[in-house]
Amino acid sequence: MPPPMEPPLDVCIFVRSNIDWLNFDYKVKFGAERQVGFWNDVFKMPYHIFRHRLQQLAERNLNDLGLPVVKDIKQALTHTVVIPVDDDDWFSPDLNAVVRREFDLTMPVLTWKCHFLTEDGASIDNRFLCCTNSYAVNTKAGTPEVIPCIYDHTFADKTFRPKYKCVDWKLGATNRTLASAVILRDIKSADELVQRLAKYRQNTQLPGEWFDGYLQEVINLYNELAMPGQ
DSSP states (O other), X not given: OOOOOOXXXXXXXXXXXXXXXXXXXXXXXXXXXXXXXXXXXXXXXXXXXXXXXHHHHHHHHHHTSSSOXXXXXXXXXXXXXXXXXXXXXXXXXXXHHHHHHXXXXXXXXEEEEEEEEETTEEEEOOSOSSOTTSEEEETTSOOTTHHHHHHOHHHHHHHHTTSOEEEEEEEEEEEOOTTOHHHHTTOOSHHHHHHHHHHHHHOOOOOSSTTHHHHHHHHHHHHHOOOTXX
């Protein structure tokens, strides 16, 4: 009698941020309240609408991957493997197949290469082992800090470096837009915000990757982000 087949790997995607952008109040502590004020003063499309549109684009990407998408951490932890992501980033259509084939349950984490999309174009993010959306966590490996590792990729990077498996697949795209909090926080004036938008608008070349269609939609979104009088 042949041995029983192993059950398929129990994998889910966990969206870290669960912000209702349509009802977002930027006056509540956000870390870039002043800059969101600049945004709403100079652009016709309000900040929360722009973020909502990015969120919709990311949701469409996630829903096409064939994996359950959860936003509750308790529900995520019922799955063996959790793939964290922010609400504006994307995954390759190969994610599901590669993770199921390559994940080693004797290891606490699987990592992969990740595209980094900025105003300067697309590059490979080599700053971290665990980038924003370049890793999958084994929730059954006994890692004491498993929840912080899911929520914070820099914490995961430090925690998992002694023991990990990495595959040479470019499965993620981190979409560092003008609206990303980490970009917005550093902007000092409305004039600087407009100058940064001009730089994002200039970068319209598609790199010939799996995310080209999504990136084109972001480019179109920047073109909708008109200033009064345009």
